[in-house]
Amino acid sequence: MILLQRRRSKRFFTKKIQNITRTNGNDYYTDATAGDTVRFTMALKSGASYGNAKIVDVLPAYTSFVSASGGGTYNADTNSVRWEMGNIANPNISYFYDVRILPAPKDGERVANVALMTSSQVNITSNQVEFVIGAPYIVLEKVTIKPPQQGA
Numbered sequence: 001m002i003l004l005q006r007r008r009s010k011r012f013f014t015k016k017i018q019n020i021t022r023t024n025g026n027d028y029y030t031d032a033t034a035g036d037t038v039r040f041t042m043a044l045k046s047g048a049s050y051g052n053a054k055i056v057d058v059l060p061a062y063t064s065f066v067s068a069s070g071g072g073t074y075n076a077d078t079n080s081v082r083w084e085m086g087n088i089a090n091p092n093i094s095y096f097y098d099v100r101i102l103p104a105p106k107d108g109e110r111v112a113n114v115a116l117m118t119s120s121q122v123n124i125t126s127n128q129v130e131f132v133i134g135a136p137y138i139v140l141e142k143v144t145i146k147p148p149q150q151g152a
Contacts, residue, residue, distance in 0.1 A: 050119035063099035
């Protein structure tokens with residue numbers, strides 16, 4: 001029974017990812033480079049009631065916290081963002097937080113992340129989202145420099 005509940009739950013507790021600096025990818029995957037701002041959005045839509053509900057999301061590797069919506073608080077000790085929702089009925093809510101991407105040890109580092117919604121009744125894990133950290137883009141441009149003219 002719990003397994004069925006967990007499968008069903010993924011439909012109403014979802015997570016999305018978006019590169020705010022450079023739009024690319026889709027709702028579940030994006031590319032990023034060091035310095036980019038990436039947004040993680042969690043949505044809870046359900047016809048059920050939950051007591052002592054909260055959403056907790058541990059920041060993914062190679063990121064630093066920037067901001068959170070809707071009263072989300074960042075805890076540096078646990079490196080997580082938390083939203084305390086209390087007792088809620090028929091929720092249709094979404095929260096987001098932004099992070100800055102830090103340099104990764106290697107180009108192409110893949111990082112996955114999920115969120116957790118807990119309450120007195122259930123613990124639900126969101127779907128997984130991913131980003132890949134690439135090397136910063138370098139633009140090369142060929143320029144011709146004319147030597148100074150004699151006698152000018």
